[in-house]
Amino acid sequence: MSTVTLKDITNLCKRRGFIFQSSEIYGGIGSVWDYGPLGIELKKSVKDMWWKSMVYDRDDVEGLDAAILMNPETWRASGHIGSFADMMVDCLKCKKRFRIDSFKGKKCPECGGDITDPKGFNLMFKTRFGAVEGEAQEVYLRPETAQGIFVNFENILNTSRRKLPFGVAQIGKAFRNEITTGNFTFRSREFEQMELEFFVKPDEDEKWYEYWLGERMKWYASLGIRKENLRLREHAEEELAHYAKKCHDIEFLFPMGWSELEGIANRKDYDLSQHAKISGKDLRFFDVAENKRYTPYVIEPSGGVDRAVLAFLVDAYRAETVKERKRVYLSLDKRLAPIKVAVLPLLKNRPEIVEMAHRIRDDIRGNYRVVYDDTAAIGRLYRRQDEIGTPYCVTVDVDSLNDEKVTVRDRDTMEQTRVAAAGLKKFFEEKLGE
Numbered sequence: 001m002s003t004v005t006l007k008d009i010t011n012l013c014k015r016r017g018f019i020f021q022s023s024e025i026y027g028g029i030g031s032v033w034d035y036g037p038l039g040i041e042l043k044k045s046v047k048d049m050w051w052k053s054m055v056y057d058r059d060d061v062e063g064l065d066a067a068i069l070m071n072p073e074t075w076r077a078s079g080h081i082g083s084f085a086d087m088m089v090d091c092l093k094c095k096k097r098f099r100i101d102s103f104k105g106k107k108c109p110e111c112g113g114d115i116t117d118p119k120g121f122n123l124m125f126k127t128r129f130g131a132v133e134g135e136a137q138e139v140y141l142r143p144e145t146a147q148g149i150f151v152n153f154e155n156i157l158n159t160s161r162r163k164l165p166f167g168v169a170q171i172g173k174a175f176r177n178e179i180t181t182g183n184f185t186f187r188s189r190e191f192e193q194m195e196l197e198f199f200v201k202p203d204e205d206e207k208w209y210e211y212w213l214g215e216r217m218k219w220y221a222s223l224g225i226r227k228e229n230l231r232l233r234e235h236a237e238e239e240l241a242h243y244a245k246k247c248h249d250i251e252f253l254f255p256m257g258w259s260e261l262e263g264i265a266n267r268k269d270y271d272l273s274q275h276a277k278i279s280g281k282d283l284r285f286f287d288v289a290e291n292k293r294y295t296p297y298v299i300e301p302s303g304g305v306d307r308a309v310l311a312f313l314v315d316a317y318r319a320e321t322v323k324e325r326k327r328v329y330l331s332l333d334k335r336l337a338p339i340k341v342a343v344l345p346l347l348k349n350r351p352e353i354v355e356m357a358h359r360i361r362d363d364i365r366g367n368y369r370v371v372y373d374d375t376a377a378i379g380r381l382y383r384r385q386d387e388i389g390t391p392y393c394v395t396v397d398v399d400s401l402n403d404e405k406v407t408v409r410d411r412d413t414m415e416q417t418r419v420a421a422a423g424l425k426k427f428f429e430e431k432l433g434e
């Protein structure tokens with residue numbers, strides 16, 4: 001079990017500006033979160049690294065950004081209107097609602113009151129579409145980004161002239177009116193997904209399924225998640241979603257225990273066949289080599305951006321004692337660190353030092369976030385940067401004015417190196433691989 005608690009992470013996120021409760025001044029709104037100045041950088045880097053590995057580093061994947069609002073027929077076809085529901089009971093006394101699988105017995109676990117018979121509670125958020133009251137149509141906020149890809153299958157195929165196998169990648173918001181929330185951002189009502197729908201020949205599904213299991217495990221490990229904190233868990237027959245032939249979860253050892261980070265499913269030809277049936281459009285692929293039409297199978301690695309961000313934070317959290325003082329630092333992969341370099345003047349009352357520090361900050365910024373900070377003594381400034389995972393601090397001191405050299409401090413080892421100020425841009429380009 002990891003030693004960091006969810007409370008450590010929640011406190012750090014709030015104190016340092018990674019994640020805040022949504023509309024906090026009004027008391028918040030359940031399980032909806034805002035990403036602050038550092039959170040947005042971390043989240044953006046996670047998405048950029050996913051996009052790089054899924055789209056830029058490959059030649060068999062196209063990108064898409066589909067709308068959140070879709071024709072409601074989409075959700076009838078996908079099965080979400082019929083079966084995207086949790087079985088719930090309501091307490092007649094305290095009016096609380098519970099998932100049926102969350103307790104045993106026939107009385108309310110909170111107040112002992114009588115409960116209703118179980119009924120299905122659909123997890124999709126509904127809203128009204130159109131300006132005229134009474135004529136407005138009910139639409140849904142998408143509960144997964146995947147369907148935007150399936151309904152665009154033909155558009156993408158026609159415009160990109162792809163052959164099988166090929167994939168479509170998308171990152172975007174999804175919404176679920178979750179009943180059991182909690183564990184910080186782990187289960188939110190508004191969240192982001194990074195999904196790939198990889199279309200394959202039906203008889204090649206198992207091979208590609210295995211391939212994506214391996215690729216996705218490697219992606220998390222390549223960005224620093226320790227192998228002992230990652231595992232694959234296969235879904236039992238009764239756990240499988242209505243569309244899935246097979247499914248594995250990539251699980252991470254969160255502070256509350258092993259929990260799902262990403263799902264990898266073999267969706268067969270379920271979605272394309274359903275959309276073909278309901279829309280009346282032929283969504284089969286014409287295989288020129290075999291001179292026949294068929295509906296491709298789909299392998300889907302579907303990850304949550306917010307869960308990935310949380311996992312990277314948990315995995316990177318380190319607490320140690322240095323010279324009898326507690327040091328907390330985030331050992332984030334440099335590519336994910338919100339701020340890459342902090343430039344710090346040793347003495348803020350010496351204008352020449354401050355001026356040189358500003359000059360250095362201006363010189364090295366451009367491709368990534370560089371900050372200047374003189375709001376505390378140097379020891380405090382280092383601790384602040386350690387805690388938010390900044391890989392390098394540059395300190396300008398009195399000697400710098402004479403030798404034009406500065407001290408570069410490494411976050412993980414705390415090692416300090418003197419580097420010529422003029423060579424810093426190149427130094428960081430090499431270190432940060434930008």
Ligand code: GAP
Nearest residue numbers: 144146186187188191261262263302303304307
């Ligand atoms: N298209 C398939 C799909 O949506 P899912 O297992 O329901 O499958 C995929 O969701 C991923 O989305 C999950 O592995 C998780 O990372 C993320 N996710 C799902 N519900 C979430 C929630 N309420 N809050 C945060 N992330 C969520």
